[in-house]
Amino acid sequence: PIYLDNHATTKVDPRVVETMLPYFTEKYGNAASRNHAFGWVAEEGVEQARQQIAEALNADAKEIVFTSGATESNNLALKGVVEMYREKGDHIIISSTEHRSVLDTAKTLETKRGVKVTYLPVDKYGMVSPDDVRAAITDKTVLISVMLANNEIGTINPVADIGKVAKEKGILFHCDATQGVGKIPVDVQAMGIDLLSCTAHKIYGPKGIGALYVRKKGPRVRLAPIIDGGGHERGMRSGTLAVPLIVGFGTAVTLCRQEMPVESVRLAALRDRLQTTITTALEEVYLNGHPTQRLPHNLNLSFAYVEGESLLMGMKEIALSSGSACTSATLEPSYVLKALGVGAELAHSSIRFGIGRFNTEEEIDYTAKRMIETVTKLREMSPLYEM
Ligand code: PLP
Numbered sequence: 001p002i003y004l005d006n007h008a009t010t011k012v013d014p015r016v017v018e019t020m021l022p023y024f025t026e027k028y029g030n031a032a033s034r035n036h037a038f039g040w041v042a043e044e045g046v047e048q049a050r051q052q053i054a055e056a057l058n059a060d061a062k063e064i065v066f067t068s069g070a071t072e073s074n075n076l077a078l079k080g081v082v083e084m085y086r087e088k089g090d091h092i093i094i095s096s097t098e099h100r101s102v103l104d105t106a107k108t109l110e111t112k113r114g115v116k117v118t119y120l121p122v123d124k125y126g127m128v129s130p131d132d133v134r135a136a137i138t139d140k141t142v143l144i145s146v147m148l149a150n151n152e153i154g155t156i157n158p159v160a161d162i163g164k165v166a167k168e169k170g171i172l173f174h175c176d177a178t179q180g181v182g183k184i185p186v187d188v189q190a191m192g193i194d195l196l197s198c199t200a201h202k203i204y205g206p207k208g209i210g211a212l213y214v215r216k217k218g219p220r221v222r223l224a225p226i227i228d229g230g231g232h233e234r235g236m237r238s239g240t241l242a243v244p245l246i247v248g249f250g251t252a253v254t255l256c257r258q259e260m261p262v263e264s265v266r267l268a269a270l271r272d273r274l275q276t277t278i279t280t281a282l283e284e285v286y287l288n289g290h291p292t293q294r295l296p297h298n299l300n301l302s303f304a305y306v307e308g309e310s311l312l313m314g315m316k317e318i319a320l321s322s323g324s325a326c327t328s329a330t331l332e333p334s335y336v337l338k339a340l341g342v343g344a345e346l347a348h349s350s351i352r353f354g355i356g357r358f359n360t361e362e363e364i365d366y367t368a369k370r371m372i373e374t375v376t377k378l379r380e381m382s383p384l385y386e387m
Contacts, residue, residue, distance in 0.1 A: 002363045005319045006202075006297060006356030007151050007179060012248070013204035013357065019251040020206065023244035031241045032232060042243045049250025056253045057196060058187040059213050065233045066246055069210035070178040071101040072226075073197035074145075076212055076237065077174045078105045080223030081143045081195070082115055085172075089140030091116040095128045095157075097336045098147055102176055106145075116140070125290035126155035126340050134165045144173050148180035152323070152336045152352055153289030154298025156184065163192020172221060178202055178210075182256030183264065183295055188213055194221050200245065204357055205252030209245035212236075259357075267355050268296035270364045274353060275299055277368035282375055288323075288337055288350055299353040302337075302346040305385040306378045311351060314374040318367055323350030 003011070023045055031046045033039025047061065054061040067073045082092065094106050096119045109115040118136045120128055128146050137144075144166050149156045159175055166173035174195040177186055182203035188196055199210035214236065215221045229238025256263075279285050284304035300323075303311065308322030309331070323334040333347035342350075351371075355364070379385040 002318045002359075002367060004353050004355060004359065004363075004367060005321055006354035006359075007154075007352065008321060008354065009201045009207065010204045010356055011358055012201075012206055013252065013255060015255060016205055016248045016251045020244045020248040023247050027243070029243075031243055032230065042241075045243055045247045046241055049246045052250035052254045053198075053211055054213075056181065056186070056257050057198075057213055058189050060216060062234075063213050063216050065212045065214055065236045066241060067210045067212055067237055068208055068242075069201070070099075070176065070197045070199035071210075073199070073210050073212040074099070074101040074174075074176055075105050076223065076226055077195045077197060078102065078109065078143065078145060079226050080236070081172055081174070081221070082109055082113065083224035084222050085142040089138075089142045090114065091118070091138055091140040092143045092145065093118045093120060093133060093136045093141060094145045095120045095122060095147065096339045097122050097126055097128075097150055097152075097155075098145065099151055099176060099178065102145055102147070120146070122155075122339050124341055125293070126150055126153050126288075126336065127290060127293065128157050128162065130158055130161040130165050133162050134169075137165075137169050137171060141169075141171050144171055146173075146175060148175050148177040148186065149184070149295050149298075150289070150336060151179050152334055153300045153340070154179070154295035155290040156180070156293045156295065159193070160191045166194075167192045170219075172219075179295060182253060182260070183297065185260070188215070194219070200249035200252050203252045203256050206245045206248045209242055209249045211249070263357065264296040267357075267359075270355050270359060270361065271297060271299050271353070273361070274355070274364050274368050275301070277365070278371055281368075281372045285375075286346060288340065288342060297355040299355070300350060301353075302342065302350040303375050304346060304349060305382045306349050306375055308349050308351055310378055311349075311371075311374055314378065315370045318370060321352040321354070323347050323352070 029038025029042035031042040050061040106117045172194045176197045181198040194215040196213040201207040286302045288300040337347040
């Protein structure tokens, strides 16, 4: 089988596993135990990882809060800010192509807490306009949340420009950078980001561990916790730290940083090879997302006259995602493609390729060949398609 679903999750890099193992077997202390060496050793592992993650974001280690993943980070950012800044206002701005963990959190705040939510449109490439952000701001706005890169189409938003608008207006800016961290350069200072979500399992680290960057200087961001307890993570996220996962997260981030210059070029070349081979052989194949401002390892294509689901059925040895599979059993077309203005038919015929560290050129060539065969076969059977 070939794994090309690296936006969903990634294989843990063996070098990451290696650094985690001692924290299961020998260094199993509680990082909050201050009275003995078991605790100190665990704490040392955590603090090193915190430093590694901070460095990758151009942040300070004290600004990193560990969570169970980006879903929790997004929940904490939105709910934590809304709760803490109630007096200031009750309006937040998000983009309409955010991940469900942002969209649904906003929806909950809207329906259960009476928060006003502006859902920003995107252009035909899935990009948010900084001018739209500016126009949506009111004197009651407490938070802007726009993702760095989209998980379906890979489009990269003009985050630094949005950060500028936020700073100018004195409004907090949260960025879900889950798909961008480790893949493209991220700098919370240069991008004017006050809160940033990320997760280990998209960058060859373990599942179940993520982080929220929370700015400490100029302005210091305050958050109401959503989990109460022992006061870990400066009171923002209680619960015993998952030391082995945190150590693995640190290693994963560091490996990505070291390999990014070479890796991003290699993956982009594989992506371009896949796209060119497919679009040269087949007509009526459409690119979803931005042609240049996109993640190096993402390719999202619509194959007219073919159902994405049928395509995947026809090539089960390759792990891919379709634009209608994401949202459960209903087979609703992707809301992201809908926001771009892609029609229901083409949205249903979309396939997302997520290329990763462990993919080879042979795998890409095999995938292109199978795509071409399968699409051709399905089109031959389609009453709508005329050769
Ligand atoms: N945000 C984005 C953009 C994602 O792609 C994902 C992953 O599906 C998440 C958030 C959720 O991350 P996690 O699985 O760590 O909760």
